[in-house]
Amino acid sequence: MRFTSTELITALFFLFLGLCTPAQANWDTPDAPSQQPTLSSASEVAYMDLTLRTTDSAGGEVSVDKAFSLYFLSEGTMGWDRYDASKLLPRGDRWAAIAFEGVKDGEEVLKAQESRPYSDSLQVVDVKLIKKNMPAATYTISVETWYSVPSNWSLRLRSEALGKTFVIDDPSDTISFELEASSSSEEEASKSAPSAQKTTSDTTHIALAGEVGPADSSLPVELSSFSVNSTRDQAVLRWRTMSETNNSGFAIQHQEVHNADAKDQWSKIGFVNGKGTTNEPQTYRFMTSSLNSGTHIFRLKQIDQDGATHYSEPVRLVRKPSGPVDLTTAPNPFAEQMTITLTPRAAQSVTIQLVDMLGRVVKEIGPVDVSAGAQTQMRMAGNRLSSGSYLLRVDGETFTETERVVRMR
Structure with a gap:
C-alpha cells in the first residue's frame, strides 16, 4: 500500500x-x-x-x-x-x-x-x-x-x-x-x-x-458566534459580529440532508440586513418556517456592499419527530411516481404497502431498516395503476401510519 x-x-x-x-x-x-x-x-x-x-x-x-x-x-x-x-x-x-x-x-x-x-x-x-x-x-x-x-x-x-x-x-x-x-x-x-x-x-x-x-487582508465582517436551536418545528439562528465594514447583509442558506450522499446543494431561505460599517458588536436573529424532521444544515452568506461574498462555517440541527414517525408523500395526487419520506423516532424495520379500495395490496416496499431521527426517502412507481384513491400504509415495529393518496392520469 x-x-x-x-x-x-x-x-x-x-x-x-x-x-x-x-x-x-x-x-x-x-x-x-x-x-x-x-x-x-x-x-x-x-x-x-x-x-x-x-x-x-x-x-x-x-x-x-x-x-x-x-x-x-x-x-x-x-x-x-x-x-x-x-x-x-x-x-x-x-x-x-x-x-x-x-x-x-x-x-x-x-x-x-x-x-x-x-x-x-x-x-x-x-x-x-x-x-x-x-x-x-x-x-x-x-x-x-x-x-x-x-x-x-x-x-x-x-x-x-x-x-x-x-x-x-x-x-x-x-x-x-x-x-x-x-x-x-x-x-x-x-x-x-x-x-x-x-x-x-x-x-x-x-x-x-x-x-x-x-496578514494584509481582513474580513469585512468579523463573526464571533453563529448557532442554531430548535423551537417546536422551527429553527432559530443567532449570530454576533465584532465589527463590520461595508456589510450589506446576510443571506441565510439551508440544506436538508436526506442521506449520507447528499450533494452540497444550498437554498436561500431569508435575508437579514447588515449594519454597514461599525466597530460595535452587533447581534442578529432569524427564525425559519416549519421544518421537516431530520437533519438540517445552515450557513450565512455575507454580502458586501460591492457584491463580494463570504461564507460562514455551517451549523447543524437535528429535528426529531414529535410522534413515533413523521410521514409525508409528494406529490399527492401523483401520476408517474410519488416520493415517500419518513422519519421514525426509533430505529426499526418498516414495510410500506399501497392498498386499493377493495383491500388488495397493489404495491409493496420492504422491509427496510430505517435510522432513528433520520429521513428516509423511497419512491413508488404508479404508471401501471388505475386512477383513483389508495391507502398508503406504513407498518413499523412501534407504529402503523396510514395516508390517503390519489393516482391521476
Missing part, C-alpha cells in the same frame, strides 16, 4: 497525539519541524502548533497544554474530517486548556487539531479557553511548530471578554494576558455576555474569535 506525502504527515501528527495522554494539565504534540517528512513541491500544506502555559504571580508553572494545532492542506474541509482531532480535557482539579470549537455528527465538540482547506483567503476559527479552579495567573500562548506557513500569514485571536486582539505572525511571537482567579464574579460576567464567557460550576469558558490567513 502506498501513501501520499500528505497522508504520511497526517499519520505522524496523529501518532504523536495518540501516544500522549493528559497528565494533570499537560499534553504533548510534535515539537520540531525536523520531525516533519519532506513534502513534494506540489503539496500545499501549512501547520501551526501552539502551547498554552500558565504561571502564577511567583512565576511558577501552573499548567501546560500542548494539544492545540492548525493544519492547512488541499484535502482539508470546513467540517469534521479525518485530519481533525478531538480534545481530551484533563481530569485534575486545577488546569487550563485551549481548544477549537467544532461539530461532529451533529454534536458540538472541542478539537485539539483543526484542519482547514489550504487557501489564500482569511479564515475564521472559533477558539475556547477553558480553566478550572485556576488562581490568578498569566496565560501565554507560544509557537512550538510553524511549519511551511507562508510569510504573509498570521493568527489573530480576539476576546470580547478581555477587550483585546492578539496577533501571531512569526514563530517568535507570543500572546500573553492575565486572568483573575475563578470567582462568583465570573459567573455574573457569563450571564451578561454569554457569547464571550460561560461559567459552569468551577469551570470557566472564554470565547476567542480567531482569524488565520494573509
Whole structure:
C-alpha cells in the first residue's frame, strides 16, 4: 500500500497525539519541524502548533497544554474530517486548556487539531479557553511548530471578554494576558455576555474569535458566534459580529440532508440586513418556517456592499419527530411516481404497502431498516395503476401510519 506525502504527515501528527495522554494539565504534540517528512513541491500544506502555559504571580508553572494545532492542506474541509482531532480535557482539579470549537455528527465538540482547506483567503476559527479552579495567573500562548506557513500569514485571536486582539505572525511571537482567579464574579460576567464567557460550576469558558490567513487582508465582517436551536418545528439562528465594514447583509442558506450522499446543494431561505460599517458588536436573529424532521444544515452568506461574498462555517440541527414517525408523500395526487419520506423516532424495520379500495395490496416496499431521527426517502412507481384513491400504509415495529393518496392520469 502506498501513501501520499500528505497522508504520511497526517499519520505522524496523529501518532504523536495518540501516544500522549493528559497528565494533570499537560499534553504533548510534535515539537520540531525536523520531525516533519519532506513534502513534494506540489503539496500545499501549512501547520501551526501552539502551547498554552500558565504561571502564577511567583512565576511558577501552573499548567501546560500542548494539544492545540492548525493544519492547512488541499484535502482539508470546513467540517469534521479525518485530519481533525478531538480534545481530551484533563481530569485534575486545577488546569487550563485551549481548544477549537467544532461539530461532529451533529454534536458540538472541542478539537485539539483543526484542519482547514489550504487557501489564500482569511479564515475564521472559533477558539475556547477553558480553566478550572485556576488562581490568578498569566496565560501565554507560544509557537512550538510553524511549519511551511507562508510569510504573509498570521493568527489573530480576539476576546470580547478581555477587550483585546492578539496577533501571531512569526514563530517568535507570543500572546500573553492575565486572568483573575475563578470567582462568583465570573459567573455574573457569563450571564451578561454569554457569547464571550460561560461559567459552569468551577469551570470557566472564554470565547476567542480567531482569524488565520494573509496578514494584509481582513474580513469585512468579523463573526464571533453563529448557532442554531430548535423551537417546536422551527429553527432559530443567532449570530454576533465584532465589527463590520461595508456589510450589506446576510443571506441565510439551508440544506436538508436526506442521506449520507447528499450533494452540497444550498437554498436561500431569508435575508437579514447588515449594519454597514461599525466597530460595535452587533447581534442578529432569524427564525425559519416549519421544518421537516431530520437533519438540517445552515450557513450565512455575507454580502458586501460591492457584491463580494463570504461564507460562514455551517451549523447543524437535528429535528426529531414529535410522534413515533413523521410521514409525508409528494406529490399527492401523483401520476408517474410519488416520493415517500419518513422519519421514525426509533430505529426499526418498516414495510410500506399501497392498498386499493377493495383491500388488495397493489404495491409493496420492504422491509427496510430505517435510522432513528433520520429521513428516509423511497419512491413508488404508479404508471401501471388505475386512477383513483389508495391507502398508503406504513407498518413499523412501534407504529402503523396510514395516508390517503390519489393516482391521476
